[in-house]
Amino acid sequence: xxxxxxxxxxxxxxxxxxxxxxxxxxxxxxxxxKQLKPATLPGCRLYPDMLPLxxxxxxxxxxxxxxxxxxxxxxxxxxxxxxxxxxxxQARIAKTVAFVEGFRPAQLDGSEDxxxxxxxxxxxxxxxxxxxxxGFALPNFYFHVTTAYGILRHNGLEIGKRDxxxxx
Amino acid sequence: xxxxxxxxxxxxxxxxxxxxxxxxxxxxxxxxxKQLKPATLPGCRLYPDMLPLxxxxxxxxxxxxxxxxxxxxxxxxxxxxxxxxxxxxQARIAKTVAFVEGFRPAQLDGSEDxxxxxxxxxxxxxxxxxxxxxGFALPNFYFHVTTAYGILRHNGLEIGKRDxxxxx
Numbered sequence: 001x002x003x004x005x006x007x008x009x010x011x012x013x014x015x016x017x018x019x020x021x022x023x024x025x026x027x028x029x030x031x032x033x034k035q036l037k038p039a040t041l042p043g044c045r046l047y048p049d050m051l052p053l054x055x056x057x058x059x060x061x062x063x064x065x066x067x068x069x070x071x072x073x074x075x076x077x078x079x080x081x082x083x084x085x086x087x088x089x090q091a092r093i094a095k096t097v098a099f100v101e102g103f104r105p106a107q108l109d110g111s112e113d114x115x116x117x118x119x120x121x122x123x124x125x126x127x128x129x130x131x132x133x134x135g136f137a138l139p140n141f142y143f144h145v146t147t148a149y150g151i152l153r154h155n156g157l158e159i160g161k162r163d164x165x166x167x168x
Numbered sequence: 169x170x171x172x173x174x175x176x177x178x179x180x181x182x183x184x185x186x187x188x189x190x191x192x193x194x195x196x197x198x199x200x201x202k203q204l205k206p207a208t209l210p211g212c213r214l215y216p217d218m219l220p221l222x223x224x225x226x227x228x229x230x231x232x233x234x235x236x237x238x239x240x241x242x243x244x245x246x247x248x249x250x251x252x253x254x255x256x257x258q259a260r261i262a263k264t265v266a267f268v269e270g271f272r273p274a275q276l277d278g279s280e281d282x283x284x285x286x287x288x289x290x291x292x293x294x295x296x297x298x299x300x301x302x303g304f305a306l307p308n309f310y311f312h313v314t315t316a317y318g319i320l321r322h323n324g325l326e327i328g329k330r331d332x333x334x335x336x
Contacts, residue, residue, distance in 0.1 A: 002280060003171040003298055012302055046214070046322040112170060130171055134180055135336025142310035143332060149311075150318045154214040164311060168303025 005071060005112055006105035009133055012168075013064035013100050016145050019166035020060065021093045023149060023159055028086045030157050038085040044151050053151045055081070057089045060144035061096040067137035068100050070116050071129055072107040173239060173280055174273035177301055180336075181232035181268050184313050187334035188228065189261045191317060191327055196254045198325050206253040212319050221319045223249070225257045228312035229264040235305035236268050238284050239297055240275040 031041050042054035051059070058081045069076035077099070083089045114129035118136070127136065149164055199209050210222035219227070226249045237244035245267065251257045282297035286304070295304065317332055 002277075003173065003176055003302070005171065007298065008171055008176065008302060012307075015303065016307065046318050047324070050321055109170075130175065131336060134171070134176060135183065136333065138306070139180075139184065139310055139333060139336070140329075142307055143314045143317075143329070146311045146314035147318055150214050150315055153218060154322070156215070161308075161311070165304065165307060168299060168307070 004105065004109045005129065005133065006103075006108040009071065009108055009137075010068055010100050010103050010105075012138065013067070013141065014097060015166055015168050016141065016164075017061070017064060017093050017097050017100070019164055020057065020145050020148060021090050021097075022166070023152065023157075023163050024057075024086050024090050024093075026159055026163070027152050027157055031086060038087075041086060041152065041155065042084060042089060044155050046147070046151055046154060050147075053148055054083055054089060056144045056148040056151065058083065058092060060141055060148065061092055063137055063141040063144065065096050065099055067133060067141070068103050068108060070118075071111040071114065071133065072103055073111075073114070074107070172273065172277045173297065173301065174271075174276040176306075177239065177276055178236055178268050178271050178273075180306065181235070181309065182265060183334055183336050184309070184332075185229070185232060185261050185265050185268070187332055188225065188313050188316060189258050189265075190334070191320065191325075191331050192225075192254050192258050192261070194327055194331070195320050195325055199254060206255075209254060209320065209323065210252060210257060212323050214315070214319055214322060218315075221316055222251055222257060224312045224316040224319065226251065226260060228309055228316065229260055231305055231309040231312065233264050233267055235301060235309070236271050236276060238286075239279040239282065239301065240271055241279075241282070242275070 027041055043052045045052045066076050079092065079095060083092050111129040116127045116129055116132040118125045149159065153159060195209055211220045213220045234244050247260065247263060251260050279297040284295045284297055284300040286293045317327065321327060
């Protein structure tokens with residue numbers, strides 16, 4: 001047995017997206033307890049020119065969605081970045097989960113050598129499927145989930161590593 | 169072709185550890201520019217009861233070291249957590265890189281179904297090799313690298329996503 005492209009992608013994204021939504025559950029309770037405005041926590045940042053919590057969640061979602069879509073060679077649907085509340089961000093996650101859950105292993109397996117082209121600003125970067133998944137999509141995905149966690153932790157939410165790791 | 173346990177582990181750890189050391193290069197220059205004490209940035213945190221930068225780097229290193237050691241079934245050497253400066257943290261990374269670089273693919277490949285037992289506090293958690301790597305070691309590794317990045321970013325260091333992703 002070895003690792004398939006499916007095993008290294010869809011179940012990993014789904015586990016972490018579920019954990020992220022659970023963290024947002026706790027953030028909603030915290031926001032209510034502190035009587036914060038609904039848009040306050042989604043707008044929090046670690047530094048003025050870093051993206052706020054809402055963007056971190058949106059990009060985590062889009063990284064997962066884009067990875068499975070590109071590897072499977074199906075259209076990558078555009079999800080508008082219109083969320084301003086924690087509940088809306090959870091709906092964005094749910095929409096992403098539903099999309100990723102729709103992929104069967106056979107759609108992703110065998111995509112190791114597939115040519116993947118990503119636009120990073122004005123530059124086109126070319127990858128093979130495995131390198132794209134392991135070296136770009138997964139590290140980026142974990143970056144944004146962790147940064148969402150860090151923003152909330154920095155703002156006093158009592159969460160711990162178990163909320164992040166979940167039950168993989 | 170499919171993904172081997174080696175491909176999903178050692179090269180990924182090595183790339184990110186190199187990127188993390190590069191980020192610490194920038195942090196050293198920043199620390200000098202601001203005339204900070206050598207222990208100031210390593211002691212910075214995102215919240216009082218979160219671990220500081222030094223611990224984030226140490227745990228990232230130990231997660232990489234422990235993963236390849238456990239999967240290969242070789243002794244996991246203990247690295248003391250004695251670093252108090254950025255230069256010492258880079259030496260810790262270099263020591264970890266040297267350890268991970270010592271593994272040949274044949275030592276890690278085939279460890280997908282290997283029984284891995286991890287002590288989390290008082291609890292013993294049992295995993296199969298693949299689940300341990302994809303669901304625990306890699307997410308934890310990226311968590312601590314990203315949190316190191318976030319702590320430095322929060323403290324004004326001008327770094328960007330490219331410093332984190334590097335050239336995978």
